[in-house]
Amino acid sequence: MNRSAIDLWVGIFVVIGLAAIAFLSLKVGNLTSVSSAPGYHLDAAFDNIGGLKLRAPVKAAGVVVGRVEKITLDPQSYQALVSMRVDQGYQFSKDTIASILTSGLLGEVYVGLDSGGDTQMLADNGRIAKTQSAMVLEKLIGQFMFDKAASGTTAPMANDAPKAPPKPSAQTGTAIVGGAK
Amino acid sequence: MRADALTWALRRVGERTLSWIERVGFAARFSLAVLAHSPAALRRIQLTMREIYFAGVLSLVIIMVSGLFVGMVLALQGYEVLTRYGANESLGVLVALSLVRELGPVVAGLLFASRAGSAITAEIGLMKTTEQLSAMEMMAVDPLARVVAPRFFGGIISMPLLTALFSTLGVFGAYLVGVKLIGIDAGAFWGNMQSAVDFRRDIANGIIKSVVFGIAVSLIAVFEGYNARPTAEGVSTATTRTVVASSLSILALDFVLTVFMFRGIGV
Numbered sequence: 201m202n203r204s205a206i207d208l209w210v211g212i213f214v215v216i217g218l219a220a221i222a223f224l225s226l227k228v229g230n231l232t233s234v235s236s237a238p239g240y241h242l243d244a245a246f247d248n249i250g251g252l253k254l255r256a257p258v259k260a261a262g263v264v265v266g267r268v269e270k271i272t273l274d275p276q277s278y279q280a281l282v283s284m285r286v287d288q289g290y291q292f293s294k295d296t297i298a299s300i301l302t303s304g305l306l307g308e309v310y311v312g313l314d315s316g317g318d319t320q321m322l323a324d325n326g327r328i329a330k331t332q333s334a335m336v337l338e339k340l341i342g343q344f345m346f347d348k349a350a351s352g353t354t355a356p357m358a359n360d361a362p363k364a365p366p367k368p369s370a371q372t373g374t375a376i377v378g379g380a381k
Numbered sequence: 382m383r384a385d386a387l388t389w390a391l392r393r394v395g396e397r398t399l400s401w402i403e404r405v406g407f408a409a410r411f412s413l414a415v416l417a418h419s420p421a422a423l424r425r426i427q428l429t430m431r432e433i434y435f436a437g438v439l440s441l442v443i444i445m446v447s448g449l450f451v452g453m454v455l456a457l458q459g460y461e462v463l464t465r466y467g468a469n470e471s472l473g474v475l476v477a478l479s480l481v482r483e484l485g486p487v488v489a490g491l492l493f494a495s496r497a498g499s500a501i502t503a504e505i506g507l508m509k510t511t512e513q514l515s516a517m518e519m520m521a522v523d524p525l526a527r528v529v530a531p532r533f534f535g536g537i538i539s540m541p542l543l544t545a546l547f548s549t550l551g552v553f554g555a556y557l558v559g560v561k562l563i564g565i566d567a568g569a570f571w572g573n574m575q576s577a578v579d580f581r582r583d584i585a586n587g588i589i590k591s592v593v594f595g596i597a598v599s600l601i602a603v604f605e606g607y608n609a610r611p612t613a614e615g616v617s618t619a620t621t622r623t624v625v626a627s628s629l630s631i632l633a634l635d636f637v638l639t640v641f642m643f644r645g646i647g648v
Contacts, residue, residue: 203427206430206431206434207430209434209438210430210433210434210437210438212438213433213434213437213438213441213539213542214433214542216542216546217437217541217542217543217545217546218542218545220542220545220546220548220549221541221542221545221584221588223549224481224545224548224549224552224584224587225580225584227571227575228477228481228548228552228574228575228578228584229481229575229578229579229580229583229584255579257576264576
């Protein structure tokens with residue numbers, strides 16, 4: 201085996217090896233769409249984040265617009281503070297509602313953003329004021345059983361019992377709009 | 382009589398321990414010597430190129446064919462299990478994560494140890510047996526720089542590339558079986574895979590693993606060859622030891638690296 205043939209084969213080997221790394225990075229790992237695009241941060245406080253995890257997608261109308269970057273517990277209010285990184289290309293109004301949703305019954309947990317009608321947009325490090333917590337299935341079932349028991353045994357109590365199912369109402373009071381101006 | 386037996390047993394233990402320590406010390410000094418000679422070896426890049434050819438290019442066929450079949454089998458078995466939970470769209474995730482994180486580096490490393498590591502040991506061992514290494518020293522050519530270091534670096538450079546090829550062919554094999562044969566939606570296959578596989582956490586860690594395995598296998602191979610007893614039997618023992626020691630160290634190192642890489646990170 202002479203020298204130029206060895207060089208040629210090693211060259212082919214290195215090129216297809218690097219091509220395989222590139223394939224893994226781009227096609228399998230989808231390197232292009234992760235963190236390469238410039239983005240800005242949004243924060244939101246939730247009463248309960250359910251099964252939300254780091255790097256969970258942030259979706260608006262089903263389109264992935266960002267990722268969850270940090271989840272911490274606020275020691276004062278005992279709320280979960282979720283920090284999200286949203287692609288620069290997408291702007292959301294100040295009255296956007298952030299909710300924790302699940303795709304399907306057993307699917308991944310993500311943050312859904314529903315933009316409102318405000319003309320002012322959330323800036324970098326803006327705080328989403330209106331949030332809706334995750335639906336915790338156990339609590340829902342407990343609620344349902346409680347209502348059922350209450351309405352089944354004592355008829356007159358039934359009118360007092362109806363507690364609203366896990367509050368879908370936005371809790372505007374606690375979260376304060378900060379840095380959104 | 383009994384005291385004699387006891388002394389004998391103790392002496393055996395002491396002898397074993399000392400020879401083990403001596404061997405570890407020798408291996409450490411040998412590694413340092415190889416590193417010290419590496420600039421000289423890398424300056425004559427042609428020698429390393431030759432070793433990349435023997436260790437890397439000639440391992441291509443076994444690595445690529447194994448990767449393809451491992452991927453296809455993973456897809457078949459994974460589909461069988463995932464269908465029970467109605468999650469067969471996640472087949473791409475299963476195959477890609479298991480290949481990139483674990484199977485790629487480990488199986489490619491094991492194949493590389495048996496295909497290339499054993500050849501390196503046998504070659505160096507035979508050079509020692511036929512006194513070629515001594516002849517080089519007589520001619521003031523350092524065998525560490527001329528023979529050992531190029532093989533060491535050839536192995537280190539080949540290993541990550543072979544691993545990447547193994548994983549790529551595995552994913553391709555899973556695509557063939559999952560999408561073309563079973564009929565999973567191609568969009569779901571690639572889309573779920575791309576959203577689940579992270580570059581830094583999965584692919585970069587896989588490459589780091591393969592580099593570490595490459596260093597381990599190459600070092601063991603050249604050490605066993607250089608340290609072989611200069612007889613036909615010695616060379617065969619050294620070759621066996623290379624395969625056994627490098628396979629075990631790949632599996633042990635894999636565990637250690639996995640503990641450090643994937644501990645306490647979500648999903």
